[in-house]
Amino acid sequence: MLNMFKKIGLMVIVVMGGISFANASGDSAYETKRHDWPHAGPFGKFDKDALQRGLQVYKEVCSACHSLDMVAFRELTAFGYSVDEVKAFAKEYEFANGFDDEGEEVYRTGLPQDYFPAPFASEVEARESNNGALPPDFSLLGKSREHLSLFTPWNSVYGEDYIVGILTTYHEEAPHGVDLADGMYFNETFTGNQIAMAPPLFDELVEYADGTVATSEQMAQDVATFMYWAAEPKMEERKQMGLKVIIFMSILTIMLYFVNKSVWRNVKKGKDLDV
Ligand code: HEC
Incomplete structure (x- = not known):
């Protein structure tokens, strides 16, 4: 009996070891850079200024292509905004609101309970505008690359690092010997190194409301923080409860x-x- 347990234990160790080795080696020749995120760790808290800046980057840049289906405006009070500020933010958006007597579509301004509107009416339309590729929804992307392997916590790639990686590791020209397909860009972080998203950031693309200098790296980190929050808005409550x-x-x-x-x-x- 004891022997059987030992064998099973050994098998588990071998399999987990194999998985962690596969994680560690990755499938790309490039390594994704790790960052120290203030919201990481058991006592981690979101940096509210970064969230506000990330929201600005999402609104002014990424929302042209990426939807954020699961986030409502009212949730933005978590960034330190007052209810009135959230109302004003929501008002900047328009939503279809039925038809008038002439059969014309009517619009109304946004309310705090509304969700972020999607940039495209359908997946077909989204693909048509993006060289056949689909810009994924941002609601869960922030956590999509979180590896929770027992054996590789120190070198696993977290969702936020992956996003910063995608945004900051474009090459202006593909390395020698790499054939880029039409309309594709070379990116160190994206699987296969060819991505259909044109580099969306360049230095000082946005002018931050709080005066922070908007380098590409800064914007990438801010929007990654924002996307991580979108994927887990209740993180702080969860940690406090724990x-x-x-x-x-x-x-x-x-x-x-x-x-x-x-x-x-x-x-x-x-x-x-x-x-
Ligand atoms: C002009 C449209 C466009 C804009 C603007 C844009 N993206 Fe994208 N994005 C895409 C498309 C299309 C893809 C899918 C690429 C692919 O599959 O090759 C993509 C993919 C991504 C991915 C990779 C997702 C995955 O599957 O791993 C990330 C991360 C991302 N975008 C983040 C951003 C961020 C952050 C911004 C704003 C700073 C942004 N994007 C702005 C079109 C856009």
């Missing part, structure tokens, strides 16, 4: 230890006398 549970369990463990001691005290004494 901490509370750990504190509660620790106190409970200590209490149970003393309860256990006092319950068994007399029994143990009795036993001592018997012997």
Whole structure:
């Protein structure tokens, strides 16, 4: 029996080791750079200024092609905006709102409960505008590359690093010997190194409301923070709850230890006398 457990244990280690090796080696000749994200780790919190800047980059640049279907304007209060500021932000968008008596489509301005509108009416339209490729929705992309392998936490590529990588590792010309397909761009981070998205960022493309200098790297990090938030807006609550549970369990463990001691005290004494 014990032998069987040992064998199963060994098999698990070999398989996990194999998986972690595959993760570590990756399928690209280029390594994705890691960043220290303030929201990483068990006590991590979102940098609200970065979120506000990331929202600006999304709104002014990425939203021309990428939708954000699962985020409503009202959620932006998490960035430190007041309800009135969110209302004003929502008002800048227009939504179809039925037809008038002449059969013409009517529009209304956005409300906090509205969701970010998609840039294209359908997938077909999105592909037609993008050389056949589909710009993926941003709602979950921020967490799409999070590797949670037991053996490679130190070198796994997180969603945010992947996004920064995609945005900042374009080559102006493909390396010697690489044949780029029509309308494709060489990118170190994207799988296969050919991506249909033209480089969307260049230095000072946006003028940040808070005066931060908008280098490509800065914009990439801000929008990556924003996308990670979009994929997990309740991250801070989750971590706080985890901490509370750990504190509660620790106190409970200590209490149970003393309860256990006092319950068994007399029994143990009795036993001592018997012997
Ligand atoms: C002109 C349209 C356009 C704009 C603007 C644009 N993208 Fe894209 N994006 C695309 C397309 C198309 C793809 C799919 C590429 C492919 O499949 O080859 C893509 C893919 C991506 C991917 C890779 C997704 C994956 O599958 O791994 C990321 C990350 C991304 N975009 C981020 C951004 C960010 C951040 C911005 C704003 C700074 C942005 N994009 C602006 C068209 C665009």
